[in-house]
Amino acid sequence: MQDSPIVIVTDSTACLPPGATGSSAVRVVNLHVHGNGHEFTENVDFTAQDCEAFLRAGMPLRTSQPAESQFTAAYAAALKGGAEHIISLHISAHLSGTCQRAAVAARAWPGRIHVIDSTVAGLSLGFLVMEAQRLADQGMSAARIADTIAKWRSHAGAEFLVDTLDRLVAGGRLSAPMGALGQRLGIRPMLSLKGGTISPHGAVRSAVAGTERLIVAAQRAQERGANQFAVQHCVAPDQADDLAQELRDVLGVDVVVAPLSTVLAAHTGIGTLAVVWARTTTSAG
Secondary structure: OOOOOEEEEEEHHHOOOHHHHOOOOEEEEOOEEEEOOEEEEEOOOEOHHHHHHHHHOOOOOEEEOOOHHHHHHHHHHHHHOOOOEEEEEEOOOOOOOHHHHHHHHHOOOOOOEEEEEOOOOOHHHHHHHHHHHHHHHOOOOHHHHHHHHHHHHHHOEEEEEOOOOHHHHHOOOOOHHHHHHHHHHOOEEEEEEEOOEEEEEEEEOOHHHHHHHHHHHHHHHHHOOOOEEEEEEOOOHHHHHHHHHHHHHHHOOOEEEEEOOHHHHHHHOOOOEEEEEEOOOOOOO
16 A cells, blocks of 8 residues: 555554554554563553453553664655655653654654654544644645644643552552552542653542542643543543543533553553543544
């Protein structure tokens, strides 16, 4: 199949819906998950069901960025297929070495590959990827697409409600003493993804209070210009659907519901709910 003049390359943390990856204009490079002495590739031999099994068993999981060779292969295939330029748009460089690996691989084709740190993850990244594809389909140049996405990324972000502190402690995101104290107090932490980093953003004692905080975060994001929203979750589809409907009523826009990628779920755990957002030139209907 002949590629488009501009191809978008992203990574599996973008959580793109199946239809978005059916086009040759979007290519996905998968991250890796490590557990029980094995290395797995997200979306290849490690599924959401596999991730759930590890999490329910309390087994440790860690994650790692794609190999440089994966990016080299993706870039080479796109260029061989007829692409003139590539927009390579990835998970925040503060959260993963993925963007750095992409940049190293891109050096083999100077001037033809624009590597962009999205500063976000999940469908916040996915929204930017789909926007880049739309702009390419409209005939915008690669340089202008890169500039546009770099501008819009400041309006992207996410707020997480984590069900337990176990995975944050296991992944080193929270100290063991703080985790033990939080569990005794029945605290559910809120986390904010902004400016490329994830940081604590308070805590709540109930799911209802946490949901209210997520809705407020989405309202504030809309006030700042965000127009694309999604609810993501880890093995909490009913709660995600309920939250999405509340957001549709409050925000007056469509809200997508999707599971977190296994790489993201490995660090947050079962029961996690997240509201993610971005700003694009196309408003949600």
